[in-house]
Amino acid sequence: MQSLQKYTIDVNSKGKELRSFGTPMFPLATYCTDLKSYIEDEVIWHWHEETEFFLVISGEAYIGLGSSNYILKSGEGIFVNANSLHTFKINKGESCIYKSIVFHPNIISGAPESIFEQKFVLPLLSCSLIDGVKLSPKINWQHKIIQNIQSICENYYTMTDGYEWRIRELLLNAWYELFQNMKSNIYSQEVHQSILKTRTKKMLSFIEANYENHIGLKNIAASANISERECSRCFKKVIGTSPIIYLMKYRVSVAARLLLDTDITITEISYAVGFKNLSYFSKIFKKYIQCSPQNYRKKYEE
Missing domain, CATH: 2.60.120.280 (Regulatory protein AraC)
Incomplete structure (x- = not known):
């Protein structure tokens, strides 16, 4: 019969047990x-x-x-x-x-x-x-x-x-x-994740088709027929960021491409990607690209 053992559990600061179980060959x-x-x-x-x-x-x-x-x-x-x-x-x-x-x-x-x-x-x-x-x-x-x-x-x-x-x-x-x-639990989670991804894809498509317009969280959520709260949760789970931050980054990425591939003015680019205020556009662009639109265009023209 197996004898009783007595031991204490040691954990690190995150609560992970420090004990090794078995050996690398037979863990x-x-x-x-x-x-x-x-x-x-x-x-x-x-x-x-x-x-x-x-x-x-x-x-x-x-x-x-x-x-x-x-x-x-x-x-x-x-x-x-x-x-x-x-x-x-x-x-x-x-x-x-x-x-x-x-x-x-x-x-x-x-x-x-x-x-x-x-x-x-x-x-x-x-x-x-x-x-x-x-x-x-x-x-x-x-x-x-x-x-x-x-x-x-x-x-x-x-x-x-x-x-x-x-x-x-x-x-x-x-x-x-x-x-x-336990397959029903496993598959119900997979179905849930599939629903999240489907909804998020709809919202990403909406952003890509309407980024130049005045859109916000309410519009993005409506494109997938869900609440604003559920919209934010979908983006956090699938993309790892908020819908508005994704929208801003997408607008900036399009602006960066226009700065390099076209000769249109920075003001025109600002309006073309959905920013109606030039100074705000410059602020957001610098936040994500680490330089102003003017310097970005100059840097790659040299």
């Missing part, structure tokens, strides 16, 4: 621990790049995971996604023995950019809707994962010949069950 470790061994009966909030399976053997644990909280009783477990902030705790004075498996996903994915990584691992790891998944022995597919967790710990503890191969096989089975039953 996986299992632990069997009594939460009562922690100071104040609580594990500090932390996160790690590895994923984790946590299983309560006896007692009761309170799990904080992202913005959610769970109560795990004996026989129940939880999957903790990579980079998810989490903590474990119990009522003061009580005992809770748990097993955990912490492993790097590349044990499952294999070579970078493999079909296993692209199709089965990254979609789950990158799904913002899945910080974790509670596992109940009363639900068939979750019960299978719990059985795999137990078997992994047993194989890791005994370390019989070929145990690494057996552990990887069990992890693959557990991951497949998890992936298959």
Whole structure:
């Protein structure tokens, strides 16, 4: 039987756990621990790049995971996604023995950019809707994962010949069950991202077709039939900036091209790209190009 372990968790200033799990050749470790061994009966909030399976053997644990909280009783477990902030705790004075498996996903994915990584691992790891998944022995597919967790710990503890191969096989089975039953969450996020991109493309096309006119946030949002708030959110998520900043940068990029490719005056260019005030145009141009329109034209004429 696996003996109980006692250890503390060290984190850096950002809450990342500093412990290494396993070895570079086999980045996986299992632990069997009594939460009562922690100071104040609580594990500090932390996160790690590895994923984790946590299983309560006896007692009761309170799990904080992202913005959610769970109560795990004996026989129940939880999957903790990579980079998810989490903590474990119990009522003061009580005992809770748990097993955990912490492993790097590349044990499952294999070579970078493999079909296993692209199709089965990254979609789950990158799904913002899945910080974790509670596992109940009363639900068939979750019960299978719990059985795999137990078997992994047993194989890791005994370390019989070929145990690494057996552990990887069990992890693959557990991951497949998890992936298959969480696809709706994964795909709903993909659909959501697709909607964001479609809306943003409509608004970018509107800006490109109307940048020379007097347009603002209200007009840009209306081009995709969404609210101004949703418009700003789409740009932030997809482009990484606000709609108005994008509009200004686009106008400046067109102005820069006109300064080099035509002989029209700077005042005419200012009006042509949607600025009705020459001094304001010069100010915005200098902000993004780091020189005035006059100097920009001179610099490339020399």
